[in-house]
Amino acid sequence: MSKAKRLFQDVLWDNKVLKIFAGSKSSVLDVLKSNPMFEDFSNSELKAIAKIAYEREYNPGEYVFLMGQPGAAMFIVFKGEISIQREGENGAEIELTKLKDGETFGELALLDDSPRSATAFVVKPTKLLAIFREDLLNFLAVNPELGGKIVKKLAIITGYRLRMTNDLLMQKQAELEKCREELSEMKND
């Protein structure tokens, strides 16, 4: 970054007074840009998406959504930490994964309102960006090209997650098979 540009940003952009008027759109853009889903989107495209994004702040201990609730929005972690959990057989919560800045969860809600498959629990003070399904559909109607790009990315992410799940399933099946073999060997012995 050039000296002049940095000076301009320090003096004007990072100035708190100006920030009040400018809002936090630039940081929303940064978060969107850092997300794999929007990484190759242009600035004007990201600005259009930022218009339909909601900023929400959560305190530790709050739930973003509960398992079984109808899904309505996809979330991107702006800042903070989210734990994705599922209830185990004994009723205790099992943590499936932890999500940090720039990571996405609840994408399937952009496709339909099927119930959430897990619970999203807030670990640290967290700021989230949410994109609502119906807003995306309206956006798609007016900006079919950009909307199509988002849906394609969504399909890629869903496909990637499906592949990961398949790999995990294969791995677990292999482990199970190995366990069975070991068990039968032990029986034979």
Add this chain to the structure above:
Amino acid sequence: MIDQSRQLRSRVFYTLFFIFGALITIYLLAVLSPLILPTLIGILLAYVTKPLLTFLRKKGINKSLSVTIIILLFGLAIFGIGKKIYSLIPSSQQQLVIRVQMQNKIDRMYLELLGKENFSSKGNFVDELFGKQMEPLLASFNDFFSMDKKEAKKFKDYLNSDAFTENERSKILSQYNEINNYVFPKTVIKKEVNSENNSPLPKLPSLIPASKITQFFSELSKWIVMPFVFLFVLLDDGEIKKFFVGIMPNRYFEMSLMVFESVDRAIGKYLRGTILQSSLVGLVILVGLLLIGFKPSAAFTIGIVAGISNAIPFLGPIIGFGAGILYAMIVEEITPIIPFIGNDAAVLGVVIVVLIAQFLDNTVFQPYVLGKAVNLHPLVVVLGVTGGSIAFGFWGMFLAIPTIVVFRVIISTIYKQLKAYQIIY
């Protein structure tokens, strides 16, 4: 401990904030009550126009240009329809001619029904059975249409002007003479009292125009809000929704998004459905009246009146029907496209057209266009329309059902979503 005191502080803050907000809202609603109606109509118009905006934007036209096109279209439509309706409003002189024509028509119908040649001759069995009962009714009708001396002079002056062809003049004159020459009831030129001279209070001519101007500007200042509301709701890029969703607690965030969307969709569908339904009723009446031989301008006007008033349950169809009957009574000549409708059957024609329109409305338009959105109990409809008219006059009557439907949609959607999000059982 810290969390508990923080929770308590938050509760106190939000409770006070809510009470304060509610009080301010109630106060503002009371003070700004004259602005409620223009604001509501502005929102309704924006709602109805939104699909057109989406259509234009889908065609690649940017938002500002799309809104400009919509406003221009609206302006042209209002100007065109306004001009047409204004040109169809009869002047005070034309009204006198219409009164003569209507009185003549009613007298003729009366004589025909009773099989009489004039009021003193003997009629058929209807005359024998009901003649005595019908006489006072006709007398009061004639009394209503009759002219005083001043009006009669104005009528004659107008008749002798260049506004009529020789043929028309002689026809109207013969109608005028006919109603004057009937032996019974003698009504014309009997109101000799000049109300202006007998008025106990002195007139203050200087004050009247001033008060009218004040009244005009006060009305204008109220209604000036409407185009702004229309424009801002149309231009809104989701900021209004963002604001309301923004003040929702996190727990209700997704649910509030769903409620907003469902309510928005249901209300939009209902309002557009109502407009489509009213337009279809108006169109059926327009085509029907053209088929029975009404002039295109008259058929168009009656179609618009019937279509708009159709939005008022029960009373609406009567208004449309009344407008058609009134015209049928004064119309001199009709050139029906359907062969079996004669010149004298204009009234019957209107009755048939309105009945067909109402039949189609109830069996086709309402069920298919509006679906179940408007499935209100008839008692709710009657009470709503009556209550609306008592509280807010004509507009209250007009907007009562949409308001009830909107509230019903909001409440049922909130209830459904609260259950879906496991917030209530």
